[in-house]
Amino acid sequence: MIHGTPSPRNQTHAHSILAGPPRRRRELGVHRDATVGLLAIIMGISILLSSPPVRAEDASPMLLSQMISKSGNQLAAIDSDVSAQALFTSTLGPALGLNDAAGAVGAKRLSSKLVKELRLAELSQSISELMAAMAVWQFADSIGHEGTPSTTSTSLHKTRQDWVTSRSKVTSLSDLFRLVQTDPRTGPSQATVPLKNTELLLAANRTALEASQKATAAWWDIYGWKERIRQAKGRARLCGTWQWIIHNHQIHGEQKSTVMFPPLGQVSAQAAAPTEIIILGDAIYLRWEHNGQLQEDSLLFIKDDAKIEGSFVNNLGGWGPISAKRTAPCQP
Numbered sequence: 001m002i003h004g005t006p007s008p009r010n011q012t013h014a015h016s017i018l019a020g021p022p023r024r025r026r027e028l029g030v031h032r033d034a035t036v037g038l039l040a041i042i043m044g045i046s047i048l049l050s051s052p053p054v055r056a057e058d059a060s061p062m063l064l065s066q067m068i069s070k071s072g073n074q075l076a077a078i079d080s081d082v083s084a085q086a087l088f089t090s091t092l093g094p095a096l097g098l099n100d101a102a103g104a105v106g107a108k109r110l111s112s113k114l115v116k117e118l119r120l121a122e123l124s125q126s127i128s129e130l131m132a133a134m135a136v137w138q139f140a141d142s143i144g145h146e147g148t149p150s151t152t153s154t155s156l157h158k159t160r161q162d163w164v165t166s167r168s169k170v171t172s173l174s175d176l177f178r179l180v181q182t183d184p185r186t187g188p189s190q191a192t193v194p195l196k197n198t199e200l201l202l203a204a205n206r207t208a209l210e211a212s213q214k215a216t217a218a219w220w221d222i223y224g225w226k227e228r229i230r231q232a233k234g235r236a237r238l239c240g241t242w243q244w245i246i247h248n249h250q251i252h253g254e255q256k257s258t259v260m261f262p263p264l265g266q267v268s269a270q271a272a273a274p275t276e277i278i279i280l281g282d283a284i285y286l287r288w289e290h291n292g293q294l295q296e297d298s299l300l301f302i303k304d305d306a307k308i309e310g311s312f313v314n315n316l317g318g319w320g321p322i323s324a325k326r327t328a329p330c331q332p
Contacts, residue, residue: 059097061219064212067092068138075131075138079160081167084131085124092131101127101222117233123225130218132167137211139164140176143204170210176203234279235264237305239330246312249320259324263332284308297322 054063068075071092078084085105093102105124115121139156156164156177165173179200244259261277262268276287286297299310299322308324 054095054097054099059223061216063096064134064137064215064219067095068134068141071095072138072142075135076142078131078135079157079163081124081128081163084128084135084167088127088131092134093127096219098219098222100226118229119225123222126218126221126225128167129169130215130222132164133170133211133215133218135160135164136168136170136173137208137215140204140208140211143176143180144201144208168211168214170207170214172203172207172210176200176207179203231279232264234284235261235277236330237301238277238279238284239263240326241328241331242308242324243327244322244324246322247320248318250316250318258327261330263330266332284310299324 071087074087074091078087088098089102089106093099101123104118105120105127110118110120161177164170238261241258241260244257245254246257247254260268260270267273272288272290274286275289276285278285282301284297284299284301286299288295288297293314293316295312295314295318297310297312299308301307302309306326308322310322311320312322313319
């Protein structure tokens with residue numbers, strides 16, 4: 001997809017993915033992405049939640065450790081997906097900068113089609129994993145902060161043990177439970193007490209570290225949920241076979257080719273494939289890299305996704321228009 005010879009005019013130029021003539025920009029405003037509109041509504045719902053939401057620019061997994069300290073009693077009380085989701089939607093989700101996710105899972109009376117499109121089952125599972133990991137983190141951290149841990153203050157009832165074990169997937173948790181069940185204040189002789197306390201504290205530290213890693217991974221998964229939906233919807237529109245026509249003004253040449261875009265998650269069978277694809281509404285950004293050559297395409301869906309038009313620029317000085325028409329539908 002790279003054409004032409006070097007030219008100073010274009011070597012440092014990069015097109016914006018939203019670049020294009022006024023008519024294209026008007027089309028972009030008219031053909032709004034339904035999912036983006038829905039997510040805007042969800043953002044509005046999240047503002048009504050009881051806990052003040054964190055600003056988007058302040059969202060960070062670093063907030064997790066703060067919530068372990070601030071919401072320890074609430075985390076110590078969750079023992080099911082229902083209670084975990086309730087705490088997330090009302091308090092912890094907005095406090096962790098996950099406002100859109102909290103609004104989505106807390107929304108009522110959504111259609112089955114919308115639930116599927118928003119992947120709420122997948123999102124709910126990630127939320128349960130996050131909350132369980134945070135609960136384990138809080139539990140292990142509370143043991144580490146006690147001078148002399150006791151079974152009274154560190155015990156969990158059976159239902160909660162089963163839930164946090166299955167949802168958090170913290171492998172070191174079972175060893176911590178085993179040690180907690182052995183009262184460190186009893187034994188063959190008092191000389192064993194410091195040793196048992198040390199073993200318990202070490203296990204608690206290991207569990208807290210692993211739980212923090214699990215919670216961070218779950219946070220990032222939830223944080224990227226909205227973008228995954230947007231990209232999946234865009235890739236579904238792009239998926240298919242296209243007749244690609246490029247006119248290079250540098251060499252006054254035209255090239256026709258067939259470009260196939262597979263469904264999201266599948267690898268293209270053709271030799272040349274974009275190294276990066278970003279789709280925002282009707283705007284498409286494609287980045288091609290091959291043997292040190294770079295090309296960027298700035299495109300728009302038109303004609304009910306039957307055609308694509310836009311332009312390209314490459315690091316060899318080539319530039320010009322691109323037009324494409326769909327010749328075959330998406331083949332899963």
